[in-house]
Amino acid sequence: MIQSPEILSRRADVHVQRSGPGDVEQCSGSRVCGGHAEISGHALAVRRNVLTLSAEQKRVFVSALDQAKRTTHPDIVIATRHYSEIFGPDNSTQFQNISIYNLFVWTHYYSVSKTFLGDGEPSFSAVDFSHEGPGFLTWHRYHLLQLERDMQDMLRDPSFALPFWDFSTGGSECDICTDDLMGARSRFDSTAISSNSIFSSWRVICESVEDYDTLGTICNSTESSPIRRNPAGNVARPMVQRLPEAQDVAACLEIDAFDTPPFYSTSSDSFRNSIEGYSAPEGPYDPVVRSLHNLAHLFLNGTGGQTHLSPNDPIFLLLHTFTDAIFDEWLRRHTADVSSYPLENAPIGHNREFNMVPFWPPVRNAEMFVSAADSLGYSYEVQWPARALTLTQIITVTVVAALIIVAIVFAAATCVVRSRSFGTETRQPLLGDQYQRYDEQHKTQSVV
Numbered sequence: 001m002i003q004s005p006e007i008l009s010r011r012a013d014v015h016v017q018r019s020g021p022g023d024v025e026q027c028s029g030s031r032v033c034g035g036h037a038e039i040s041g042h043a044l045a046v047r048r049n050v051l052t053l054s055a056e057q058k059r060v061f062v063s064a065l066d067q068a069k070r071t072t073h074p075d076i077v078i079a080t081r082h083y084s085e086i087f088g089p090d091n092s093t094q095f096q097n098i099s100i101y102n103l104f105v106w107t108h109y110y111s112v113s114k115t116f117l118g119d120g121e122p123s124f125s126a127v128d129f130s131h132e133g134p135g136f137l138t139w140h141r142y143h144l145l146q147l148e149r150d151m152q153d154m155l156r157d158p159s160f161a162l163p164f165w166d167f168s169t170g171g172s173e174c175d176i177c178t179d180d181l182m183g184a185r186s187r188f189d190s191t192a193i194s195s196n197s198i199f200s201s202w203r204v205i206c207e208s209v210e211d212y213d214t215l216g217t218i219c220n221s222t223e224s225s226p227i228r229r230n231p232a233g234n235v236a237r238p239m240v241q242r243l244p245e246a247q248d249v250a251a252c253l254e255i256d257a258f259d260t261p262p263f264y265s266t267s268s269d270s271f272r273n274s275i276e277g278y279s280a281p282e283g284p285y286d287p288v289v290r291s292l293h294n295l296a297h298l299f300l301n302g303t304g305g306q307t308h309l310s311p312n313d314p315i316f317l318l319l320h321t322f323t324d325a326i327f328d329e330w331l332r333r334h335t336a337d338v339s340s341y342p343l344e345n346a347p348i349g350h351n352r353e354f355n356m357v358p359f360w361p362p363v364r365n366a367e368m369f370v371s372a373a374d375s376l377g378y379s380y381e382v383q384w385p386a387r388a389l390t391l392t393q394i395i396t397v398t399v400v401a402a403l404i405i406v407a408i409v410f411a412a413a414t415c416v417v418r419s420r421s422f423g424t425e426t427r428q429p430l431l432g433d434q435y436q437r438y439d440e441q442h443k444t445q446s447v448v
């Protein structure tokens, strides 16, 4: 993945407009603040729930994605051989053009691909630059930002914003799998996309993973099979037949620590591992659990559920914008600064000051650990679920409510009794008086 020096200098001095009118931040010299020179002075891009877009906005979004799939990236080419073979026999370089959307797919593939150790050697699979570590959120944040900025440039619309899919429905339906959005299920093949959707004509890249691992090649821009998707259809694994619940989102937002040792997929009480979905949403690590982001991927049950291929299904980007929205909300609620992010002892590529592989020009994890609205030029419009009460809270509320009811009933009963006896008392003295006076006057005893 390379860019020309001319492009690097073009991106080095930009302005981003922040939330308030006239509040323009100078981002001179920053590689990530603002991105493209062309977006100088543009307004904050607002990422919205894709289901709330109008019919016309949905059509425009789907058509923009399709344009990105077909438009060659103006600045970046990809390497299709490892370093030692980057120059071919005739000194030709092994680089290829790639489309804007396919670069998004390739970048993710590259970040998770095995390390080639040489002919005949098994490739090394223990490195993942974008998952199972603190960099999961920062890496995917920049991944989305790069696509959004590339699409803003392609459309010449600096306000273009990627929408999000709120996958926390708790249901077994894919509510965005409709022909006006990500494509309905085909009526003829339950694992394919309906021919009424443009996405049925999309072809995936990076499918020949065996070749890359054994021959030492790298995914190139050749497109092969259609997207496969069978939401909730994994009968062998009932746990991934339902999407996460809104309460899972609420629970993970309450976790205080951004990440915890060993800063891996086995971390407990880590917000990052909880939203990534290797631990229960409340925090404890459990090897059988798949929740939130991981569960949403596995629910798709096809291209979108295989890590080296998943961005080929455009649902990937909507799933990740929602994950990023949760990350942004966590930063806000916990008023976190970069010191919450581990400086060391995280897996390779995941430490705070490490560059995120393979983005170019280099971007560090720390640069993405910031409020999106304050520093990155976009914000989210989301309704967050209120946290459900715990059992202890439910018992406490029930006991207090019962005591209040008892007190009210007791008070009401006391009032009734008092008012009755007051009524009797207020009549009796009159009778008593009368009786007494009569008795005193007549000196007789009679009952009135």
Ligand SMILES: O=C1C=c2cc(C(=O)O)[nH]c2=CC1=O
Pocket: 131, 290, 294, 295, 297, 298, 304, 305, 306, 307, 308, 310, 311
């Ligand atoms: O594309 C992805 C697919 C995934 C599957 C799991 C899992 O938990 O098994 N996790 C994934 C992350 C991805 O990014």
